[in-house]
Amino acid sequence: MAMVETVSRGRAKLDGFRAMRGGLVLAVVVLGALIPQMTQNQYYLGVAFQAEMLMCLALGLNIVVGYAGMLDLGFAAFFAIGAYTTGILSTKEHWSILASIAPGVVIAVVCALIIGFPTLRLRSDYLAVVTLGFGEIIQTIAINLNQTGGPTGIYAIPALTLGSVVVTSNTGYYYVFFVLVIVFALFSTRLRGSRLGRAWLCIREDEDAAKAMGINTNHYKLYAYVFGAVLGSITGSLYAPALTAISPASFGFSESLLIVMAVAIGGLGSIWGVMFGAAVVEIFPEVFRSFAQARLLVFGVLLVILMVVRPRGLFPERAFQGMATRVRRRLGRAAVGPGPSAGHVVLTVPTEES
Numbered sequence: 001m002a003m004v005e006t007v008s009r010g011r012a013k014l015d016g017f018r019a020m021r022g023g024l025v026l027a028v029v030v031l032g033a034l035i036p037q038m039t040q041n042q043y044y045l046g047v048a049f050q051a052e053m054l055m056c057l058a059l060g061l062n063i064v065v066g067y068a069g070m071l072d073l074g075f076a077a078f079f080a081i082g083a084y085t086t087g088i089l090s091t092k093e094h095w096s097i098l099a100s101i102a103p104g105v106v107i108a109v110v111c112a113l114i115i116g117f118p119t120l121r122l123r124s125d126y127l128a129v130v131t132l133g134f135g136e137i138i139q140t141i142a143i144n145l146n147q148t149g150g151p152t153g154i155y156a157i158p159a160l161t162l163g164s165v166v167v168t169s170n171t172g173y174y175y176v177f178f179v180l181v182i183v184f185a186l187f188s189t190r191l192r193g194s195r196l197g198r199a200w201l202c203i204r205e206d207e208d209a210a211k212a213m214g215i216n217t218n219h220y221k222l223y224a225y226v227f228g229a230v231l232g233s234i235t236g237s238l239y240a241p242a243l244t245a246i247s248p249a250s251f252g253f254s255e256s257l258l259i260v261m262a263v264a265i266g267g268l269g270s271i272w273g274v275m276f277g278a279a280v281v282e283i284f285p286e287v288f289r290s291f292a293q294a295r296l297l298v299f300g301v302l303l304v305i306l307m308v309v310r311p312r313g314l315f316p317e318r319a320f321q322g323m324a325t326r327v328r329r330r331l332g333r334a335a336v337g338p339g340p341s342a343g344h345v346v347l348t349v350p351t352e353e354s
Contacts, residue, residue, distance in 0.1 A: 036171045045170040051282035052177035053239055058262040058274040059184040060231030066269035068224035069204030071128040074135025075259050078229040080251035081108045082236025087154035087246050097160045101237040108233035109226055116225040121218055135256050142248040153247030160241045173242040188271050267313030
């Protein structure tokens, strides 16, 4: 009888935690939706939608780095592929912005397969160098091709049209990227809890152990790289009309580094964390813009301090899961009862046959 009561109390705590988490998510979504109603300043809204854009990119890179544990220093390449595909098709072929998203995704996936299949067999350090080179290759191609406008880029990209609504203001693009952030966050959440997500976490923690358990690590890492490429390309396709003009300078190593910083600051593998990290990276320098170049120095010093004090980021993955994990463990001990078996943990690992 006592065991049943313990299990019931544990389940009530777990349900309460889930309800609290759901309420927090709802509150954040409502607050985000009301921000354009709080201010009509287009500069502030422009900074806000830039932060949302970086959130989308950070969520894409989080699949590669946070879930699968691969260091990608050229993620802006997929961002550029989506933006340039949309820019070329909309200005030269007169495609609509929405119609140009799919070709950008296809090109990004093909590039991810071509680059990823031979290189994802490498260890982290070598993989970082290869992805960095891939990012430089894409930027060099954009600089030298006539179709991409060369160093000057592509201008007069038409506005995004959603039915009868033409999105032209920062307020409109704020809501477009607001919805995109929600979609990407939900997609990332579903991925993490799927068979793919469990395999990625095993590979991230110990790739050799994952291989010993029967996980085809090369295939699963390739899946992560492709999913990240898709999210990066979609973000680029919607970012191009927001700027109305793109150039190779917007997709260099510095942009890839900003995305990596957002993931590292927020916390590897943490969806809430990487979104918060992206907001910090984008908004902090703007808040202190009056200090001119000194703001970047201060930002750099704070980053160094942060990495020393909290090397796993501001909101690491385990910080969000700690409460639920403790409740589940109590439930498990109550269900198993006292004895040696209460301390045993059963881990279900996806294999190629499952």
